[in-house]
Amino acid sequence: MNNTIREIIKNKNLKTIEVIRKVGVAKSYFYDVMNGASIPSLQIARRISDELEVPLDELFPEETFETRN
Template identity: 50%
Template sequence: MKNKIKEVLKGRGIKVSYVLSVTGFSKSYFYDVMKGKTVPSLMNARKIAEAIEVPLDELFPVEKLSKKE
């Protein structure tokens, strides 16, 4: 799942260690989410968005579905 976690952290000067301390996630889980290897549950996605203080839909933008006709 594509996300903008890395860009937002860098842009706001937020350290991964801060997000880990606020969310309680393991380092490996958070990095997998950040790299798009793991899709977080809605609850975990909200925790990340709240920790970074960014709207959920901005952090995890919805990919448009193409219509097949």
């Protein structure tokens, strides 16, 4: 699903583990989101978007977010 996150991290020369730490989620969960195995809540999607400094709709253009926090 979302190789976009992986590409942005690579293009911005960021370390995935640092992004995960700043977003504040479990490493396994973040990788599940990147690999399309999990759909993040809107709150977490926004935190990823903010951390990567990329608009939410660019990261998740076709997603319907879970309503849980």
